[in-house]
Amino acid sequence: MFTNYKYTVTERFLRYVQIDTQSDPLSKSFPSTEKQKDLGRLLVQELHEIGLSDVEMDEHGYVFATIPSNTSKDVPVICFCSHMDTSSDCSGTGVKPIIHMHYDGGDIELPEDNTVIKAALHPYLASKKGDDIITAAGNTLLGADDKAGVAEIMDAAYYLVAHPEIKHGTIRILFTPDEEVGRGVEKLDMKKLGASFGYTMDGGELGSLEDESFSADAAKIVIDGVSVHPGTAKDKLVSAIKIASEIIDALPKDSLSPETTEGRQGFIHPVRVSGIVEQAEIDFILRDFVTAKLRDHAEFLQNILDQVMAKYPAASAKLTVTEQYRNMKEVLNLHPQVTAYAEEAIRRAGVEPLKMIIRGGTDGSRLSFMGLPCPNIFTGEMALHGKSEYVSIQDMQKAVQTIVYLAQVWEEKA
Template sequence: MSLSSYPFTVTERFLRYVQIDTQSDPHSDTFPSTEKQKDLSRLLVQELQQMGIADAVMDEYGYVYATIPATSAKPGIPVICFCSHVDTSPDCSGTGVKPLVHSSYDGADLVLPDDPSQIIRLADHPDLAFQFSNDIITASGTTLLGADNKAGVAEIMDAAHYLVTHPEIQHGTIRILFTPDEEVGMGTAKVDMARLGADFGYTIDGETLGSVEDETFSADAVKITINGVSQHPGFAKGRMENAIKIAADILSRLPKDRLSPETTEGMEGFVHPTHIGGTVEQATLEFIIRDFAVKGLHEKEEYLRKLTNEVLAFYPGSSVAFDVFEQYRNMKEVLNQYPQVVEYALEAIRRTGVDAKQTSIRGGTDGSRLSFMGLPCPNIFAGEHAFHSKHEWVSRQDMEKAVSVIVHLAQIWEEKTA
């Protein structure tokens, strides 16, 4: 099978999808957290149905489910799911995205025209060294691009288009799942696993060309609620215990040279404050805790708890609540039980002519939760880089390679079924 002559539609789709604002909201109490995510989901259902995928549907929560029927009569082929998320990060504006295609990249600085101070430099983005002569897609300088994860969405859509229009390709039943709210940690909260009905899955939400990520952080959140002592400031001497200052004292004692995202790499975890707010009487601190091992996760939580108690010892009239919330766990615990899931992905990448790399991700994907929900689900590259920022970029060629990998992977599962 060769896709060399296939007129890929992935770039056309991607440029269309990123212009739809789908930012999620971590402070919302609705699901999905923003209704505008459904704007893209509705479009995807329409396009899937136009391809001939008749059962494509969006449910009340914004999830898109669709089926590409099997073309092989071989019995026992596992049902494979390909999954991406439609939302973009709350960390950077996703309103009014203007995608730009920089043809035949030559290593020169990419100056983003709507804010010329935003410059994508080769020195700051070493992966650009592998993109010479490729077509680089960026935003215009005032928003993120949305390659995380609309590149994955577009790649799955184009792979679906290829499989539907090439019924000679032998494969089993393929399920498609597009999720909302991944960026706020709720991407699988309402997914209907029985309705999905898949045996194994792949999120298409990774970075570098050729990578398969089979290991993620384990993740918890911590909320520290400080109850201080409020007094009229004119009569506060010896009485007031300012909850805001107590919170600031806790933050100031965090180490400057370790345990933070800005000082760690590789397999190192961290303690990361993400929100502070409150009044003299009550203040809250919110953290995310990350480590590849659950033991390390708990050690960091205990460190933060001890630090908090040490600070509160100086404020005898105040109290604190320290709450830990489980977010997700390292999917490698599950994937080690099903080594073929990763092996087939690596083989699919090699069939595209790309060097395959098995890596870890300093983060999480929907696949982390799905793996523990009964769907072993590693993460395959989508080509997205510098995500959650105005410097986000992806190349057309990498997206086309991802489409090819999805098609090859569908075929490999059919071939390997005895």
């Protein structure tokens, strides 16, 4: 079906990554950075150029569009979704994408900051010998997470409009801000979206299909110490900073952390510490594939807090836990066809599906519990959130095919 097709995914991707859309986890606004709307405005323009209907970007930065049905069948409305923002872990300003044609399988030396992507540390990259690989220049992230997904959805939309002989139901397109800070669908109007089932395009290696994610809570400890002038502080001053460091030091060294766990093992992870003598805060993320275990992690953290604070009766502290998202598998188990159709589409693209779990979350995790069962499909994005990020052009093209075939499968099964 794609014989002699001139993909637009690469040129779109190269254009999108040069727009800085880094989100800000400390911002209280929505979206967390206005610059995310710069990409949103470009996507609205390009969606109009493709010929789609209902194209708009709302006040919150969500971009919507519709590919109208071209079949007489009653097909459920499906949605394809990707996020526009990039991680705050590495600069996304001044991204200079580089295409390494016919990659030779070895290390990739980048021109900036003496950055080298070592094949020995990236076995998937080494397996892409012969592919055309896109990287940044070495001083920024690339932004394949998730602009690869954005570009793939855009190219698939372009293909479907240009090939009306491919029958499909109504397709809704959604591009979101702030996924990287865990707020990607916080302001989303589900009625306006109007879809029954969805797919996030935000996965990694070729063929991967993720229908199981972490369940996630955020935890915050606020410590109130006693501030006294250091010259007269003996037996009076109680440093909230030192208490915070003692709490962190009491965490297990050989378990319950990202650096000591894998597979379906959960963790308690301090991600931010701030404060002065009088008051300090520690932000944690709690993660597990079994939702009930999040309560165990919170209780474990509370026990550490109680043990430490028992030594400082003049000080006080409080632990607050906030729900973030839940394991999408709990919803997708009720709608097995959503994942099954994705597996069929991946096979039609000539790729063997790889059922995987997400040691993290995507917009799909929250969307699933908002009424849109939503597994995650590969985009080719790899080595995320750092200067070694890369993507294979051939992987992106296969993702485009998968989207098109998936639209076709839903129509055929209706």
